[in-house]
Amino acid sequence: MARPVVEKKYSFTERIYLYEIVKGLGLTWKHFVKNFTASLKRGPHTVPTCWQYPEDRREISPIFRGEHLLLLDEQGREKCVGCGMCARACPAKCITVKRGKVAEGEESRYAGKTYCEEFQIDLLRCIFCGFCEEACPKGAIALGKGYELARYTPGECQLTKEKMLANYRREKELGILKPPRKPVPVAGAAKEAAAKAKGADEGKAKD
Numbered sequence: 001m002a003r004p005v006v007e008k009k010y011s012f013t014e015r016i017y018l019y020e021i022v023k024g025l026g027l028t029w030k031h032f033v034k035n036f037t038a039s040l041k042r043g044p045h046t047v048p049t050c051w052q053y054p055e056d057r058r059e060i061s062p063i064f065r066g067e068h069l070l071l072l073d074e075q076g077r078e079k080c081v082g083c084g085m086c087a088r089a090c091p092a093k094c095i096t097v098k099r100g101k102v103a104e105g106e107e108s109r110y111a112g113k114t115y116c117e118e119f120q121i122d123l124l125r126c127i128f129c130g131f132c133e134e135a136c137p138k139g140a141i142a143l144g145k146g147y148e149l150a151r152y153t154p155g156e157c158q159l160t161k162e163k164m165l166a167n168y169r170r171e172k173e174l175g176i177l178k179p180p181r182k183p184v185p186v187a188g189a190a191k192e193a194a195a196k197a198k199g200a201d202e203g204k205a206k207d
């Protein structure tokens, strides 16, 4: 059933609008003064309404996925062996890897017998899904904390091996590196573990 329309009775101050306008302006000024005085304070300008970026920055989530890093091992050697698993797993097809054989005398620079001669990620196509990190059998690639990805030219959006190594060194220096990922069990190993558990259950049942 339709509700009857009730005509609202406006008071005199409501009818002339002036009081409501002054009330609205008062609220605006109250917030302006509050934010302005807070922004004059020393230290992080965490005023109620906005953060003064880039001076003030919020803490990044530990699971944030930003610009990629190419990792080094404890001896400072490149972990990547150029296998291309990351490129195969990438849904955006934005990784290009060229594998090279480690030359004699260069063993101290690389952890494996092969290495990535070229490694490039097209950040214009990357969707930051993290599949490359999950697919890497050597734990050589990770998505870091870099989120300032605005560039002037498309060429600058090509993340090279050198840039990724530099990202790793910078995040290590700042102490913001993520802990290494736990290895994901492969299908064969998972089946083996399930079979073992089943065998153990059957043994218990017989007893």
Ligand code: SF4
Residues within 6 Å of the ligand: 086, 089, 090, 091, 092, 093, 094, 095, 121, 125, 126, 127, 128, 129, 130, 131, 132, 133
């Ligand atoms: S984060 Fe995803 S889209 Fe980006 S390079 Fe890695 S796999 Fe490809």
Ligand code: SF4
Residues within 6 Å of the ligand: 079, 080, 081, 082, 083, 084, 085, 086, 087, 097, 116, 135, 136, 137, 138, 139, 140, 141
């Ligand atoms: S980052 Fe990992 S998956 Fe990609 S090429 Fe290097 S070792 Fe292979």
